[in-house]
Amino acid sequence: MTALARGIGSRLGQAIGLLLAVVVVVFFLIQLAPGDAALYLAGDQGVGDAEFLAQVRADYGLDQPLLVQLGTYVGNVAQLNLGESIYFNEPVLGLIVERLFATVLLAGTSLLFAVGLGVAIGVYTARRPESPMSSAATVTSLVGFSTPVFYSAIMVIVLFAAKWSLLPVGGMEDVRYDGNWVGETIDLLQHLILPALSLGIIYLAIYSRLARASMLEVLESDYIRTARAKGAHERVVVYKHALRNAIIPVVTTVGLQVGALFSGALLVEFVFGWPGIGRLAVNSILRRDSPMLLGIMIFGSAMTIVANLLTDLAYRLIDPRIRVGGSR
Amino acid sequence: MTDLGIAVNSVETGSRGAVRMFLRNKAAVFGLVIFTLISLITVFGPGLYGTSARKMVAPPFLGPGDDLGPLLGTDYLGRDILAGVITGGRTTLLVAVVAALMTMTFGLVIGSLAGYFGGWIDALLMRFTEIFQVMPSLLFALVVIFLLGPGTRNETLAIGLTMWPAAARLTRAEFLRWREMEFVKAARAIGCSDLRIMFRTILPNAMPPLLTWTTLIVVTAILFHAGLAFLGLVDINSVSWGSMMGKNRGYALTAWWTVAFPGAAIMITGLSIALIGDGLQDAFNPKLRGR
Numbered sequence: 001m002t003a004l005a006r007g008i009g010s011r012l013g014q015a016i017g018l019l020l021a022v023v024v025v026v027f028f029l030i031q032l033a034p035g036d037a038a039l040y041l042a043g044d045q046g047v048g049d050a051e052f053l054a055q056v057r058a059d060y061g062l063d064q065p066l067l068v069q070l071g072t073y074v075g076n077v078a079q080l081n082l083g084e085s086i087y088f089n090e091p092v093l094g095l096i097v098e099r100l101f102a103t104v105l106l107a108g109t110s111l112l113f114a115v116g117l118g119v120a121i122g123v124y125t126a127r128r129p130e131s132p133m134s135s136a137a138t139v140t141s142l143v144g145f146s147t148p149v150f151y152s153a154i155m156v157i158v159l160f161a162a163k164w165s166l167l168p169v170g171g172m173e174d175v176r177y178d179g180n181w182v183g184e185t186i187d188l189l190q191h192l193i194l195p196a197l198s199l200g201i202i203y204l205a206i207y208s209r210l211a212r213a214s215m216l217e218v219l220e221s222d223y224i225r226t227a228r229a230k231g232a233h234e235r236v237v238v239y240k241h242a243l244r245n246a247i248i249p250v251v252t253t254v255g256l257q258v259g260a261l262f263s264g265a266l267l268v269e270f271v272f273g274w275p276g277i278g279r280l281a282v283n284s285i286l287r288r289d290s291p292m293l294l295g296i297m298i299f300g301s302a303m304t305i306v307a308n309l310l311t312d313l314a315y316r317l318i319d320p321r322i323r324v325g326g327s328r
Numbered sequence: 329m330t331d332l333g334i335a336v337n338s339v340e341t342g343s344r345g346a347v348r349m350f351l352r353n354k355a356a357v358f359g360l361v362i363f364t365l366i367s368l369i370t371v372f373g374p375g376l377y378g379t380s381a382r383k384m385v386a387p388p389f390l391g392p393g394d395d396l397g398p399l400l401g402t403d404y405l406g407r408d409i410l411a412g413v414i415t416g417g418r419t420t421l422l423v424a425v426v427a428a429l430m431t432m433t434f435g436l437v438i439g440s441l442a443g444y445f446g447g448w449i450d451a452l453l454m455r456f457t458e459i460f461q462v463m464p465s466l467l468f469a470l471v472v473i474f475l476l477g478p479g480t481r482n483e484t485l486a487i488g489l490t491m492w493p494a495a496a497r498l499t500r501a502e503f504l505r506w507r508e509m510e511f512v513k514a515a516r517a518i519g520c521s522d523l524r525i526m527f528r529t530i531l532p533n534a535m536p537p538l539l540t541w542t543t544l545i546v547v548t549a550i551l552f553h554a555g556l557a558f559l560g561l562v563d564i565n566s567v568s569w570g571s572m573m574g575k576n577r578g579y580a581l582t583a584w585w586t587v588a589f590p591g592a593a594i595m596i597t598g599l600s601i602a603l604i605g606d607g608l609q610d611a612f613n614p615k616l617r618g619r
Contacts, residue, residue: 021459029475142606146598148551148570150558151591154577158584263466267555271577281467282559285474297471300464308462 011312015305022301023077026294027070082295087287092295096277103276107265109196111254114203119250121204122211123243126219137208144205149264153198153271160194167194170273195272199264203257210253215246248318255311259304346536349611356607362600370417379411382567392585401585409572409585413593416569420557421597423484424549430488431545432538435495442496443503444526454500457493465490466555473556478563487552491545498541502534536612543605547598554594569594 056062062069076083082092125134160167168191218224219242227237266278273279277296284292350356392401392409401409442453460468472486506512507530515529556562557570558577569590576586 018455018458018462021455022463025459025463026471029471032475142602143595143599146547146551146602147595148554148558148591150555150573151587151595154573154580154587154591158580158588161581259462259464262464263555266464266466267558270559281470285470285561290474293471293474297463297467300467301462304462304464 008313011309015309018305019298019302020074023074023298024070026298027073030290030294031066077298082298083291085284085289085292085295087284087289087292092292093299095280095292096296096299099275099277099280102274103262103265103269103278105192106195106199106268106274106276107261109192110200110203110265111261113196113200114207115250115254118204118207119211119243119247121208122213122215123238123246125208126212126215126246127238129216134212137212141205141209144202145209147202148267149199149202150267150271152201153195153268156194156198157271167191195268195274198271199261199268202264203261206253206257207250211246211250214249215242218242218246221245244318248315251311251314251318255308255314258307259300262300262303346608346611350607353607353610355603356610359600359603359607362596363604366417366597366600367421369414370421373414374411374418377411377414379408382407392589401583409589412567412572413569413589415567416572416590416593417597419480419562419566419568420550420553420570420594423480423487423553424546427484427487427491427549427553428542428545430484431491431495431549432542434488434492435497436499436538438492439496439499439501440503440526440531443500444507444522444530446504450500453496457496460489461493463490466552469552469556470559470561473561478561480563480566483553483556483562486556487549490552491548495538495541495545499534499538502537503530506530506533536608540605540609540612543601543608547601547605550594550598550601 064072080093082096084090085092085095088095121137125131125137128134219238224237224242227241228234232241262278265276266281268274269276269278270282277299281293281296284290284296438453438457442450442457468490469486472489473482476482476485503526512525512529515525520529553562554568554570554573557566557568558574560571560574562568562571564571572590573587576583580587
């Protein structure tokens with residue numbers, strides 16, 4: 001058990017080091033940007049004389065050496081201070097956390113839908129590799145891979161709203177249900193269906209293909225033949241012996257795809273007006289709100305790092321052969 | 329160097345066999361034909377079609393097949409959708425192909441050094457790669473464009489910067505796999521330089537999965553650029569499938585054709601390349617066929 005604790009400890013240390021490196025990269029990205037930050041800040045206030053510029057430089061520490069500025073920046077982030085939004089005049093982190101629930105709800109629902117249904121389709125088609133259903137799944141997954149997520153989102157809107165007007169296509173809640181939590185929950189779920197579906201369809205394509213390939217490979221292995229030879233029931237062989245191993249690449253991909261999922265969610269949030277972090281990022285660009293945008297970038301990276309950490313732990317639960325902290 | 333020739337030669341026959349395998353794969357050939365057509369249309373189409381994608385030629389929101397208007401209808405400003413679809417591939421395909429080349433070059437250099445030399449070089453390079461891997465890709469690209477400004481060069485840079493880590497990891501895995509092989513040891517024993525072993529002995533063997541990977545990278549880059557254009561964050565003067573969709577988005581409910589056709593163009597282009605990639609994978613690795 002101590003070995004496990006040490007393994008987790010070293011993974012945590014690596015994760016913190018990684019986040020630190022991201023913050024340093026973001027800092028240097030800001031330095032790379034053309035233009036003078038002091039001029040920009042002064043322009044916001046409509047003043048431009050040399051004295052005021054010097055004042056701005058002193059206020060924001062822009063007259064300090066680069067390394068000192070870097071130290072201050074990293075120190076601030078370490079104290080969970082991501083700066084203040086120029087547009088809202090509020091701390092960046094608070095604004096992100098306010099919208100975290102919406103993004104996690106959207107991305108989580110889509111992922112659950114994609115992985116759940118994807119594994120089911122993968123197992124089904126892997127057991128019947130020559131069936132028409134199987135080749136249909138292969139083609140569909142290629143189509144899903146090459147479809148922009150904002151295309152599926154718009155087409156879903158056109159179908160479900162313009163043609164059949166079944167479900168709401170914008171925002172996250174309706175003011176009608178204020179105060180009534182049953183009504184609010186149903187309303188929220190109704191608003192969730194279409195965005196989650198448009199994002200989920202794309203990932204469904206990826207996971208069904210992956211699960212199928214992985215299942216096909218596992219079903220050919222010796223231990224499955226052994227299990228069959230000793231007379232184990234086919235259902236036990238497939239769902240107990242094979243699936244447990246076949247699911248490992250799926251878990252790996254879920255962990256690796258968190259960043260990509262966030263990117264997909266950003267586009268879907270934009271199309272559906274979903275009040276999440278992604279829409280905030282796009283709006284921050286249009287508002288030239290750089291502390292906000294960079295704060296979201298650091299926050300998104302931190303989420304990815306945490307997701308990767310959780311994936312490592314999930315391995316441990318699924319496959320006792322893999323030691324956390326050791327080389328894979 | 330005849331003893332080295334054996335390994336390389338077997339790759340030669342292997343690749344000739346692969347071409348035959350590829351041509352026997354109907355879906356892959358279909359993808360290749362469609363992609364060739366799209367490339368030809370993208371290069372010559374705008375000149376042949378004549379109508380500018382930027383000009384207002386008819387009343388706005390004419391439906392496809394409407395007697396008065398162009399074949400695929402008009403957008404909210406009365407611009408010809410078909411002209412846009414024909415012209416719209418230029419920037420996207422150019423950016424995607426250059427970004428994919430950038431990704432593969434950068435990934436190949438980092439990955440091959442890490443995989444071949446191992447040890448602290450590997451550890452250092454992989455830590456470096458990880459930094460770029462944990463930053464959500466679209467967000468990172470947004471930040472790069474936000475800081476450097478839009479324009480074809482910066483868009484390509486932004487996309488290339490976000491995609492190389494995966495290419496580096498794949499190259500590294502391939503080099504790790506091949507560097508312990510007998511013929512690589514033989515090359516080392518007769519005193520070949522590291523560079524020669526890396527690029528003449530190992531690389532030809534590592535090429536098939538990397539080639540397949542490149543097609544996936546191109547598709548991803550196309551979707552990426554389309555996404556940036558859709559959000560309105562690329563050069564506003566360029567006409568692309570993504571920007572057409574972004575600008576007409578608000579009218580999608582009443583004029584579906586203004587977004588449906590440009591979107592279909594992105595999808596079909598991506599699909600044709602994905603089919604080629606699938607065919608390549610089957611051809612290089614027949615054991616994996618149908619997976």
